[in-house]
Structures are given as structure tokens and as C-alpha cells.
Amino acid sequence: MTDTSFDAEVSARAADSGANATEQFLERLHGASGGTVDHARVSRLAGRAIQALNDIIVEEKLTYPEYNALKAWLIKVGEDGEWPLFLDVWLEHSVEEVASAHRKGSKGTIEGPYYVTGAPVLPSDGTIPMRDDEPGTPLLFTGQVRAVDGTPLSGAKIELWHADDLGFYSQFAPGVPEWNLRATFIADENGDFAIHTVRPAPYQIPTEGACGVLIDAAGWHAWRPAHLHFKISHPGYELITTQLYFPGDPHNEDDIAGAVKPELLLDPRPAEGGSGEVAVYDFVLDPE
Template sequence: MSIDEVATAAASGAAATERFHSDKSPYAAVRDTPPERVNLLAREILGAVHDTIRRHHVTYDEYNAFKAWMIQVGEDGEWPLFLDVWTEHVVEDVNTSHRRGNKGTIEGPYYVPGAPEQGADGVIPMRDGEHGTPLTWEGAITSTDGTPLAGTIELWHADDDGYYSQFAPGIPEWNLRGTFTTGSDGRFRIRTIQPAPYQIPTDGACGALIDAAGWHSWRPAHLHVKVAAEGHEQLTAQLYFPGDAHNDDDIADAVKPELILAPVTQPDGSVHVDYGFVLDPA
């Protein structure tokens, strides 16, 4: 049975929800938040909902459909998908607006910590005969003053069919997931494949919203990274490819001009990219 026949939104959503619970401790970080802050945020969020209901005269039928849909999002395990696709980009903008180094963007729901170490010059784990155009990526990690930094780049991305390991069946655990650690010169060279654009899962509650609203479900092809170095702010970003049909209308609204690569096709048909990272001091 092919991956296409068995991968479902519910299965991907359940995996994303389970991963979120196992990898993050969100309440610990906000345990000491003053009640005044909680009151402010909760009232303003609810106030925005109330205002929408009043301005558009929401009917009971619409309200009940919305309630049923919210329940279905939870049953499908799609809250991580829903929030990361339609909300996270604003949270990211607000929290990184002070930075002078590289622009970042959303993490998305498919990050997994602990990807295998590949050194500063390595090949990302992949299957024999992995489909996709071979991609060699070179660059360096530096501070905002130009100083090279010893650091790490966690890289993960979808395969040529648009699927992520650990979130779709039939794919090796760490496929297209790797950690690359640079020396004091900050230099790295990574060999992987160029990912393809893909649709977010559409057979669950998020897909029902997309269909009802007449939206599309496409994300442009992208590489996910987390870049870290001692004494500097961690950077989370996605890197995109020029000419993608959905760079201008990404369903997750996560594309920024500074994150679009400039790949060069080589005589053998592979692609070469030069792109480095400038991190802000912490």
C-alpha cells in the first residue's frame, strides 16, 4: 500500500498533537503570568469573537456549525496544524521584530528534536534513491558583527511527495532530518534534495474549513531550519525557492522575501545554494 493510500489528516494530526505534548512544556514558561495579563488577553480575544458575531449577525445555525467544527478539530488532532498554519506567523513577527540578523518564520507542526548529527560537511539521512533534485547548500553562521560562530543547524523538510518522516507512514524515522554542527569558522556544507510544494492535510477539519471558505491548501517548497550558537538568539526559519507558484499566496502566510534562496543549477542537473545565517546576540 502506498503512502498516499494510508496517510490521513487524522493520523498526521494525532502525531503532531502527541509530538507537541512530548516535546514542549508550554505551561511551565507562563506559570507566573500575572492574572491581569491573562485577563487582558482572554477578554480581548473573546471581544474580537463577540464583535465578529455582532457585526455579521451570526445565526444559531452558523454558531452550531462552528461549534461542531471546533470539536472536530480536536477529535482530528489538528489544533497544532490549525494554529501553526493560520496564527503562528503573527506570533513569530511580534517576537522577532527587534532582530538585526536573519529573518525567521514559523516552525510549523512537524519539527522533531534530536535529529542525527552529521558534522559540518555532511549528507542528510535519506533513503537509497531518494526522489528529488540533489541540492548542495553552503554557508556560514556569523554574529551581527560578522564574527564566525560555532553552532548547529537543525534541518528538516518534506520529501518529493510532500510527506514528513514521523508524521506519515512508511518513511524511515529520521528521513530528511539532520543536525549539522559547525566549527569555529562557522562554515557548513549540507547535501540533501530539493523538496516539493505540498498541500496541508485536507481530509480533516482544517480541510473542511479550506473547502468551505474557497481557499487553496498549498504550501510552497521549503527547507525548515533551527540555527543556534552560544550566546545568541536561536533562529527558526523556512527557506523557499524562486518561481514557486505559491510563494505569493502561501496558505500559512510564512514566506518573506529575505528567505527566498538563489539556487544555481549545475551541469549535472543538481542545484547549488549559498545562504548563511546572521544571529543576534542574546
């Protein structure tokens, strides 16, 4: 029998989380239908990356002990399964910025390493799967999905996933039910939705593994501000991958992943009757 106690949850370790992230990424990549990568493009990008590293080595006068330490660390990143974590935390925000620069609709940001396909599908007004005693402030998240020309997008998919009040994601920490705080909601005929969930907590990315070694050696912090993850899609429109943040979080300004944008800040208000919060946010999609 699976242990779903909160004591089991807080025993999450970087190695387990990293291994799960790697497995999920490879499964999704295997099932993807993308085209082949142009060899000339690979040559240009790989060549520039290698040259940039060589330039740093020469400019910074890298020593052999430093070089060997780097090799050992790169090996450990792989052994810990933390390449998805490393790349998503420190590089993905730039990839996303380039990929979405042409858009006129809602802002996107990084997906991160904790997305999982196949979440339960729920109607436009519903409650995300959660434990009966799920900790955290109740949050009603409402809004509309529409096109840049204002057309409501009936039947739009709103995929939502987020950490719990302890900062852990289901399927990436022990003690958490499989689909806890993960679901796909289907907007109504007017593109509207109303999602009942709980406010997530800020959290530190896993620090027991190779990424934590880098963070400690560099004197950085490992914190991400509290956020909700979304993928918003509708046939004929570009999918939006984004995160929404809460005002007042001390790490909105220094998010380790560099993913916070002013346009992605929510404005939660107390719910009627004083039980929890209500946040309103509309998603605007660009045509393909």
C-alpha cells in the same frame, strides 16, 4: 516490519498527521523550562479575543445554525488532533513577527507543526539521512553562521528538516523512515557548513480533517510552497527558526500559512557537472 514503501507513504491521512503533531507538541511542552504566564496578561489577551469574537457575531448577525456549525467544527478540530495545524497555519506567522521584530540578524518565520527534537547529529559537511532511492533533485546547501558583528560562530547548530519529493514529512506519514530528511549539522571552526539533501516539493496541508473542512467551505487553497525548515543556534545568541523558499513557486505569493518573506528566497544554481543544484545562504544571529 515497518512498511517504508512509497505506496505506504502516499496513504498518509490528516487524522494521523494531526495526532502526531499534537503528541509531539505536548511532549515538547512538558519538557520545556519556560516561566509561568502572568495572570493579568492572560486576562487581557483572553478577554480581547473573546470580545473580538462577540463583536464579529453581532456585526455579522450570526445565526444559530451557523453557531452550531462552528461548535461542531471546533469539536472536530480537537477530535482530529488538528489544533497545532490550525494554529501554526493561520496564527503563528503573526506571533513570530512580534517575537522577532527587534532582531537585526537573519529573518525568521514559523516553525510549523512538523518539528521533532533529537534528530541525528552530523558534521559540518554531511548528507542528511535519506533513502537510497530518495526521489528529488539533489541539492547542496552551503553557507556560514555568524553574529551580527561578523564574528563566525564555530560549532553553531543547524537543525534542518523538510518534506520529501512527494510532500510528506518523516514521523508524520506512514512509509517514511524515522529520521528521513531530518538532521542537526555542526558548523566548523569558521561557522561554515555544506549540507547534501534533495529539493523538497510543494504540498497541501492535510485536508481530510477539520482544517480541510474549513478550507473547502471558504473556497481557499491548501498549498504551501516548497521550503526547507531550519533552527539555527549557538550559546549566547538568539535561536533563529526559519524557512527558506525557492524562486518561481506559484504559492510563494499566496502561501496558506502566510510565512514567505522576500529575505527568505534562495537563489539555487546548477551544480558543477549538471547534477542537481547548489544554494548558498548565510545565517546571522543576534546576541541574547
